[in-house]
Structures are given as structure tokens and as C-alpha cells.
Amino acid sequence: MPIINIDNKNYEVKEGKNLLEACLSLGLNLPYFCWHPALGAVGACRQCAVKVFKDADDTKGRIIMSCMEPVKDQLRMSIDDKDARNFREHVIGWLMTNHPHDCAVCDEGGACHLQDMTVMTGHSYRDYHFTKRTYNNQYLGPFLNHEMNRCIQCYRCVRFYKDFAGGKDLDVFAAHNHVYFGRQQDGILESEFSGNLAEICPTGVFTDKTLKQHYTRKWDLTSAASVCQGCGLGCNILAGERYGAVRQITNRFNAAVNGYFLCDRGRYGYEFVNSDQRIKTPMVHHGPAEQSNGIPILEHVHHRIVPGKTIGIGSPRASLESNTVLKELVGADNFYLGVSAADHDLVSLSLRLLRQGPVRAASLQDAAAADVVLILGEDVTNTAPMLALSVRQAVRRIPVAAAQQQVHLAAWQDAAIREAVQDDKGPLFILSVQETKLDEIAQGAWHTAPDNIARIGYAVSHLLNDTIPEVTGMSEQGRDIAATIAKTLKSAAHPLIIAGYGGGSEAILKSAANVAWALHDLGIDAMLSFTVPECNSMGLEMLDGHRLESAVERALNNGVDTAIVLENDLYRRLNQHSADLFFSNIKSVILLDHLYNITAEKATIILPAGTFAESDGTLVNNEGRAQRFFQVFAPATAVQESWRWLLQVAAASGHTTLSSLQHLDDVVKYIAATYPQFDGITTLTPDAHFRLAGQKVPREPHRYSGRTAMLANKNVSEPKPAEDEDTALSFTMEGYRGEPPSSMIPFFWQPGWNSVQAVNKYQVETGGPLHDGNAGKRLIEPNVNGHTPFYTEVPEPYLPLKEHLLLVPCYHIFGSEELSIHTPGIAARMPAPYLLLHSEDAKRFQVTEGHLLHFMDNGHHYTLPVIINDTLQQGVAGIPVGLPGMQIAEAPQLIKV
Amino acid sequence: MFSLVRSMWLIFLHMFHKRETYQYPEQKAPLPARWRGRIALTRDPDGGERCVGCYLCAAACPVDCISLQSTEDESGRRYPEFFRINFSRCIFCGFCEEACPTYAIQLLPDFEMAEYSRQQLVYEKEDLLINSEGKYPGYNYYKVAGMAIQGKDKGDAKNEEPPVDVKSLLP
Numbered sequence A: 001m002p003i004i005n006i007d008n009k010n011y012e013v014k015e016g017k018n019l020l021e022a023c024l025s026l027g028l029n030l031p032y033f034c035w036h037p038a039l040g041a042v043g044a045c046r047q048c049a050v051k052v053f054k055d056a057d058d059t060k061g062r063i064i065m066s067c068m069e070p071v072k073d074q075l076r077m078s079i080d081d082k083d084a085r086n087f088r089e090h091v092i093g094w095l096m097t098n099h100p101h102d103c104a105v106c107d108e109g110g111a112c113h114l115q116d117m118t119v120m121t122g123h124s125y126r127d128y129h130f131t132k133r134t135y136n137n138q139y140l141g142p143f144l145n146h147e148m149n150r151c152i153q154c155y156r157c158v159r160f161y162k163d164f165a166g167g168k169d170l171d172v173f174a175a176h177n178h179v180y181f182g183r184q185q186d187g188i189l190e191s192e193f194s195g196n197l198a199e200i201c202p203t204g205v206f207t208d209k210t211l212k213q214h215y216t217r218k219w220d221l222t223s224a225a226s227v228c229q230g231c232g233l234g235c236n237i238l239a240g241e242r243y244g245a246v247r248q249i250t251n252r253f254n255a256a257v258n259g260y261f262l263c264d265r266g267r268y269g270y271e272f273v274n275s276d277q278r279i280k281t282p283m284v285h286h287g288p289a290e291q292s293n294g295i296p297i298l299e300h301v302h303h304r305i306v307p308g309k310t311i312g313i314g315s316p317r318a319s320l321e322s323n324t325v326l327k328e329l330v331g332a333d334n335f336y337l338g339v340s341a342a343d344h345d346l347v348s349l350s351l352r353l354l355r356q357g358p359v360r361a362a363s364l365q366d367a368a369a370a371d372v373v374l375i376l377g378e379d380v381t382n383t384a385p386m387l388a389l390s391v392r393q394a395v396r397r398i399p400v401a402a403a404q405q406q407v408h409l410a411a412w413q414d415a416a417i418r419e420a421v422q423d424d425k426g427p428l429f430i431l432s433v434q435e436t437k438l439d440e441i442a443q444g445a446w447h448t449a450p451d452n453i454a455r456i457g458y459a460v461s462h463l464l465n466d467t468i469p470e471v472t473g474m475s476e477q478g479r480d481i482a483a484t485i486a487k488t489l490k491s492a493a494h495p496l497i498i499a500g501y502g503g504g505s506e507a508i509l510k511s512a513a514n515v516a517w518a519l520h521d522l523g524i525d526a527m528l529s530f531t532v533p534e535c536n537s538m539g540l541e542m543l544d545g546h547r548l549e550s551a552v553e554r555a556l557n558n559g560v561d562t563a564i565v566l567e568n569d570l571y572r573r574l575n576q577h578s579a580d581l582f583f584s585n586i587k588s589v590i591l592l593d594h595l596y597n598i599t600a601e602k603a604t605i606i607l608p609a610g611t612f613a614e615s616d617g618t619l620v621n622n623e624g625r626a627q628r629f630f631q632v633f634a635p636a637t638a639v640q641e642s643w644r645w646l647l648q649v650a651a652a653s654g655h656t657t658l659s660s661l662q663h664l665d666d667v668v669k670y671i672a673a674t675y676p677q678f679d680g681i682t683t684l685t686p687d688a689h690f691r692l693a694g695q696k697v698p699r700e701p702h703r704y705s706g707r708t709a710m711l712a713n714k715n716v717s718e719p720k721p722a723e724d725e726d727t728a729l730s731f732t733m734e735g736y737r738g739e740p741p742s743s744m745i746p747f748f749w750q751p752g753w754n755s756v757q758a759v760n761k762y763q764v765e766t767g768g769p770l771h772d773g774n775a776g777k778r779l780i781e782p783n784v785n786g787h788t789p790f791y792t793e794v795p796e797p798y799l800p801l802k803e804h805l806l807l808v809p810c811y812h813i814f815g816s817e818e819l820s821i822h823t824p825g826i827a828a829r830m831p832a833p834y835l836l837l838h839s840e841d842a843k844r845f846q847v848t849e850g851h852l853l854h855f856m857d858n859g860h861h862y863t864l865p866v867i868i869n870d871t872l873q874q875g876v877a878g879i880p881v882g883l884p885g886m887q888i889a890e891a892p893q894l895i896k897v
Numbered sequence B: 001m002f003s004l005v006r007s008m009w010l011i012f013l014h015m016f017h018k019r020e021t022y023q024y025p026e027q028k029a030p031l032p033a034r035w036r037g038r039i040a041l042t043r044d045p046d047g048g049e050r051c052v053g054c055y056l057c058a059a060a061c062p063v064d065c066i067s068l069q070s071t072e073d074e075s076g077r078r079y080p081e082f083f084r085i086n087f088s089r090c091i092f093c094g095f096c097e098e099a100c101p102t103y104a105i106q107l108l109p110d111f112e113m114a115e116y117s118r119q120q121l122v123y124e125k126e127d128l129l130i131n132s133e134g135k136y137p138g139y140n141y142y143k144v145a146g147m148a149i150q151g152k153d154k155g156d157a158k159n160e161e162p163p164v165d166v167k168s169l170l171p
């Protein structure tokens, strides 16, 4: 490892880094703006100046930009040099000549990299007395606020938005000292990753608009480490609360999962926590419980639990703890998985494929490092958004490696490498039912019905391994496609095969597994990524239970008196007809949930269940990674974790095993001891007895304000702060001030680093894992030694049928997820229900765009406006999934029109 | 012995000195303008609320007795939706005034705040907001800030150029 000398001290640093990275990794403070660990360096801001010296005798040295200079053995440099310091101070001074006098009304304030860097350089007095340049702002949609005056021209925004995330509608305009970062004209930012601008921009130009609605400074937030509930990828988040409402979601760096970024569903989908639809008190027959004959609520529940006639319905959006406690409470025989038939089939198959097969599941960062990507049947941008961002990085692997060979530069030389790469893309092949956003970067993108996609998958696997039967009756084009894909995959080092719930087809999943396994047999390090619909879909499937349809059947046969429904709206799992039948055939429904919905209307007893912000729990993501999320704040209402409600119910009814459990640790230990598949979840985070220097880890920063005033309007004597008996975190600002274990970091802050950039200080090296490793633990490991037989049942090709259409599911990042649509901004971007048709089919059924098409499914009538989309195969119709008010239509399925 | 007599003599002389004791409450003590007493929220020269809800006073307060929620009105001005000071905790250190970037929060020369019940010492915005500029007349934050509000567009603030025309290619 090279040794460099900084300010007359020798340090060992890592090869291949730049000096700025080396200094920051060593924990030294050096200001910067335009460099970002995920974006590399362009040397645009001139802020990171240091002095380098020829040798020990050189006293003069020369000023260079540390972010543009690679580490060299025996290099001598100085951060502290007077000239370098002056230079940096002046650079900030110049940046500030046009900076508005805005900190007081700027949402970045208190978490502003520009403030931090200004203080760090020592620039404190404005000696420029001329006028300031101003800009007009733009309306950028419901997620981001734009205040262009505050821009320091670091170019980070466009580099992230365009170069990194593939966005098209944000750019830099005008020239010289007038450059403008924005859209060509006012309008909603189209990228699904636009929210990251709020964190990427080191100033207050782009700020979180939902935060602005209930603005709170970073120092005033009670925060905790949490896990996104938006989809099955389990991105790590930090959630902050003030005055009983969640105010902001920010990224929680995890080098194995989401890195520095989040998608907009994850960042903005939190507002359901503050919704006025929240269930806050226990209800019996839709009246508050305390008025219900004076009987304590738990008695009401207990009376209704008839042994043998009580069933539990689990939920893919409830924690592992809640689901397991419910399963134990009602007994394994009476535990049903509250997911739709299709989701259950697909997720359980994914789980089987990952467990039995020899190929590992890719984490998001593994995916970003893949060199060839094959997507089968998924519209990744809508079903697992951050995976799409990883794919966008993966397609750059091969061209970047080639460019590095050619120009002999490190990958962080962003501008030079991008120049060398131009528009070159690595191999990405997409087979999907309709056009997807990733098509634009794909080497090949083809659209056809799910079964035909699976057939091509099978054909590819046959070309990789001839023990897999040949697909008969393939078209010429199909054969060509399969040959191209197979050829490219064979030459790959780390190919990634993506499939999942979005394709709605088991055959696709099987063909994906076939391809990956065949590659594995060729000695190629293949990876699989199966998307799953919800944050704990995988955990629920691993827990195992009966199918939801059998619960309905059992109810019809008078086998159910009471159903305990855990955090679930059964009308999103069953079609309306079956759900109605189910509810009308049971005596009582005990519901634990957050929001009033149709299921809540049917409930006899409602227990207010905590959302992720009011609960501790564990989720298992699509790759089988178990991750802990922590309660953010103690609600002032009766809301508590579902598992706690259920434990209390168990105690009231004298349940033998559950009565002894009380705290999170008890439940976690119980799960790990009872279910071998969850072995290891006890080590996810330190337990409740963990202390650092005898202290808990505070959820509030030391500058947290208003403790003696925020509740003084109710009572001038401050109440005792809530105590957290479940974890080693405290709800107050008192506690250990140093760095907590990575799995429980409640906010990123270091002296002098108030913004998100403080994360540097928590990493082993810039961009590397957090000090004590990435949070989370993988529960599924591939079966490397065993060999699972390949799948051989190739589906028949799908051909359009007279008077029929094949309904295929269309997922939407904004709209398909149940809880996030309670954020007004997300609801505003949700599409209206529609039916996607090929123009030929439209002709066939004599409709045009906007016309209503009517069909019936399972006794339910659907009348949907037609949208023409010629990227669909003929005879296939797309139907959006999960939009509110759309009764579920099972897809894929053949319908008669 | 001598010192005893001396002390007695000095004390005796005091009888002829001017009295320092004020006959409070009949007689009020003159307080300097910068005396740190009752806290008020002042207004800018146009009569608008000065406080922009920046939370700096709350953060500066060593006893954490200020709490507020900032919000924005239709004209784009930020203001506190509520602003509460718990005077039963306040130590009148004046840090809030020092932290305030808009001269909104000011300590006034008035200490007559006694109450029979502690709860009465919790002041809300209605109790704090006064119709005056206080000690710092003339300052108007929005006139110098870069944020546009109704009636003051981009480029209208002090020392500002008119907004850049991004379509212009002129040097």
C-alpha cells in the first residue's frame, strides 16, 4: 500500500484512490463540493485544493485539486499549508458573492454542506459589495423545491440526474456565470430518483418539498434507523419525527443495499404515518373501546378467540415479529398468508429457487457490479425501482473498464471516463410485456406475452446447457434473440438474471433460474435477482403458512369463528366477491392495522397498530437479507406494535409460550430458536442491554430544541420522557455521543459535518462499508454443492385468441403500493385506471384511445378507458395493479371481452 | 479598635448619602434598553411578522424553552404557526436574541412577569407578538433575503440584479 505524507506525517492509504478520498478516509477534514463517492470527481468546484511538494526539500510546492490527483507512493502534500488554506477560503468567498442571504428561510440550513464547508474554510465575512445575480425558480413537481439563487455551480445535480440515474429532463442551461440548473421549462421531474437531488445538491437549491410542508431542522428530528416499506428491496432509511409526525425520510447508507440513494416512492411514501385516516384508538363495533361496556379491550379480544375456530391472517407488510407471534397465537394450522394467490405462488417459487439452486441472490450493489444483465418479464423501474438504478450502473461496467484500459485513468476520473465511454453501453437484454424505461439503455429489448418470454428464457438455457430440452416451434426471431443472449451471457464474468413478481408468471421465474443455473454449471459467477412485491413478502413466505384461498374455503365450511387480520386489507388480496364471502361467513374480525380501509369497515374489533415509525421489527428483503427497523418515536396514542398487541392478547388468554415474551429481544430470540430459517436474526442489532460507555444511543441530536416548551401548552411540568425498553436507543437527547454500531445509527452527524456528507466519517473508506460492517444479515445462502434438476416444462407459445385478451399486470412506482399513495404528491403522480391495448386489438374490439372497454372477471365488472400501446404483443392487454378503487383482477389471465 | 470606630463612622456617614433603594413597586427602577427581560416577537417596518420560523433561537436556548413550528403563508413568507416560550424555564440569557437572524426575538426591559400559577408562564405567539420593531428599527429581513415573496420578486431585494435570462447568449 502506498505511503503518503500529509503535513509531515506518513499515512498508509489505498491504491487507486484520489487524494481527497484518501484524506477523507483517514478522517482528515478537507472541504469539497463537486466530488461525490458515487459520482467520482470532475474538479469543477476548486474547493478541495491542497499543496503537493516535489520532495522533502521543496518548500514552495504547488496547489492542486486533491480530487483530481491519484494517490502515489511517497507523495508529499499539505492540507494545512497557508496558501492552500487561503485558496480554499477564497474559493468559498467567491462562491458566496452571489449567494443569497437565505439561511434562515432555507430548508437546507442546519444540514447544509455549503454552511459546513464555509465554516471549515474559515470564510466568515463578505467583502464583496456589489450586486448579486438572481434566478427565477421552477416548479418541479410535488417532490422537490427549487431555489436557484443558492446554486454554487458544482454540477452534482446534473451529474447524478442525467449521468447516474439516466434522467433526461434536468440539465444545465445558459453560459458563463449565468449557468442554470433546471428543466427546459416548468414541470414535474420525470425521474423516479429525483428525490436524491435533495441530498446530492450540497446547497438548498433542491430541497424536499414534503419536508417543507411541516418543516423541521435536522437537529430537531427524533430519528431512527429504519427500512423502507415501499417495495421488497429493503433499502435502508432514516426516518425523522417531530411533534408526533414523521417529517422526513433520508437515505441510510448501506454499502451492500441502497448505497447513497433511494427511489421517490421510498423517500416520499411515508406520509401515511401522519394520515388522518390513521386508526389511533382501539375500537369495538366501530365505537371507541373504552365506551364498550367498560370491558378492557383485551377482554373483548380474548372472548372472541375460540380455540380451533380462530384463524390468523399474516401480512407481507408486517414485521417478522408480528407475523410470527400471530402464527404462534393461533397455531400453525390456523395461520394463513395474507397475500394474493399469484403473489404467493411467485414469491414461494422465488424462495425455493434461491434456496435449492446453486446461484446466489444479488444484492443491489452486486447487481450494480454485474457485467451482463438479462431482465425477464420485469418492468424493474416500477416493481423494484432501486434495482433499475443498479442496472443503469451495471451497463457501464464493460465500457468503463474498456475506457480505463484506453485512457489509463481510474474510474473516479468521471469526466474523462464519460468522455471516453460516450454512449457505449454494456449488454443489457430486456424481455418484457411492454416497453419499459430501461429499454433505452438495452442492447436488445423485446416485448411479448409472459409465456413467450419464458420460452425465450428456456431457449437461452438450452443453448447454455443442452440437457435442457430445446424449445420447439420457436419463430426465427425468437431463435435469434435467444442465440444473441446466450452468446453474450457465455462470455460474461458476473451476469445477472432479473425476474420476479412483475411478470406474473412462474414459467418466467423457472426459465430465469434455468439460465442462471446453466451459467453456473459453465463456471460463470451468475447472480439471480427475484423481485418481490412488499417489504416483508420474503419473510412471510419463509415463515410459511396456508394459502389465503383455503381460509376463505374454511370460512365457507363454517370452520372459522374469528379471524385475526394482521396489517392487511384483504380486498387487495382477494377479489371483492371472495372477500365479501369470507367476511360474511365469520362471526368476528379482529383487525390490527394503521389506516381505515374496506377491511376495517368489516372489523368487529380494531387494534391500532404501529407503522414502521412506531414499531421495532425485522423485515426480510428479496435477497433474503434480514434487516431491523427501529421505532422512531413513542406515539402519544394507544398505537403500538402489532406484535405487542398480540402478546398482550396472548397473555390475557393465558397462552403458554407467548405469555413469557414481553420485549422485542424476547420475540426475536423466540423466533430464532423456533424457526431455524431465521437463525441469526438475534445478531442483527445489539440487544436492549447494549450500552456504550454505560449509555444508550440517543435518537435526538445534542442540539435538539424545545424540550421544556413543546408540551408546555398542555402542562407546564414536563412529562417523563418515554423509555425504550426494547432497544438500546433512547427517545431523548441524552446518551452516548460517539459513533453507534452501524445497524442502529439514528442520524449522521460529526463535529463540523452537519449535512448528509457526514456519512464519510462513518465509513471504513469513502464509499466503503460503515465501520462495523453493513447492517443486515443474509438468511438464504445458495445450495452451492447440490444440484437441482433444471426445469423442463416449457410453456406453449401464447397466440392471440378470438374475443379474448390476455390480461397482464402493469405495476406503477406511484400507485401500485398500498401505503405510499397516502402521500398527496405520490397520489398526484398515480395514473388513472386504464386498459392497455395494441392498436390492432383496439380495432378488433372497435375501440379507440379513451373509449371504455368492458369485461367481467370473477363476477366483477370492469369498465376501463383504453390506452393504445403498440409495444404490447397483439392479444395482450395491460391492466394496472393496486391502484386504489380498482378491484383486483387476477393477472395474467385470459378474459373474454 | 481603630477599625471598629472607623466602620461605625463610615456607617454613620451613610445616613447623609443619596438612597439607592427603590420603593418598588411604587417607584419603578429605570432599566437600560438592553436589559434582558420579557421576550417579545417584533414586527418589521411594514408591520409584518419578523420571525421567519428558522428555529435558531430554539436551538440556541440552553434550557430548550422555545418551541415553534414554521410554515409558509400564501404570499411565500415564512412565519411560525405557533411559537411558545416557557418562561418558567427561561433564564433570560438572551442567546435567542443573539441567534435570531431577523431581529424578531428581543428581550425587553420588563421583568414584571410574576404569576400565581406556573402554567401562566407559558406564553404563546399571541402573548409574545408586539406591534413594534423593538430595539432594532428599520430592519426588514425579506428586503435582503433572496427568496421571493409576494410584492418582492427575484431581483427586487437589496443589492440584487434582475433575474438571469437563461436563454440569453450575451456575455
Ligand code: SF4
Residues within 6 Å of the ligand: A099, A100, A101, A102, A103, A104, A106, A107, A108, A109, A110, A112, A113, A114, A115, A150, A202, A203, A204, A205
Ligand atoms: S444553501 Fe446553505 S448556505 Fe445557502 S442559504 Fe441554504 S442553508 Fe444557507
Ligand code: SF4
Residues within 6 Å of the ligand: A150, A151, A152, A153, A154, A155, A156, A157, A158, A181, A200, A201, A202, A203, A205, A206
Ligand atoms: S443545483 Fe445544487 S447540485 Fe446543482 S450545481 Fe447547483 S449547487 Fe450543485
Ligand code: SF4
Residues within 6 Å of the ligand: A228, A229, A230, A231, A232, A233, A234, A235, A258, A262, A263, A264, A265, A266, A267, A384, A385, A386, A387
Ligand atoms: S426501491 Fe423499494 S425499498 Fe428501495 S427506496 Fe424504493 S421503494 Fe423503498
Ligand code: SF4
Residues within 6 Å of the ligand: A104, B050, B051, B052, B053, B054, B055, B056, B057, B058, B068, B096, B099, B100, B101, B102, B103, B104, B105
Ligand atoms: S431565531 Fe428569530 S426568526 Fe428564527 S425562529 Fe427564532 S425568532 Fe424566529
Ligand code: FES
Residues within 6 Å of the ligand: A020, A031, A032, A033, A034, A035, A041, A042, A043, A044, A045, A046, A047, A048, A049, A065, A066, A067, A068
Ligand atoms: S471536490 Fe475537488 S474540485 Fe470539487
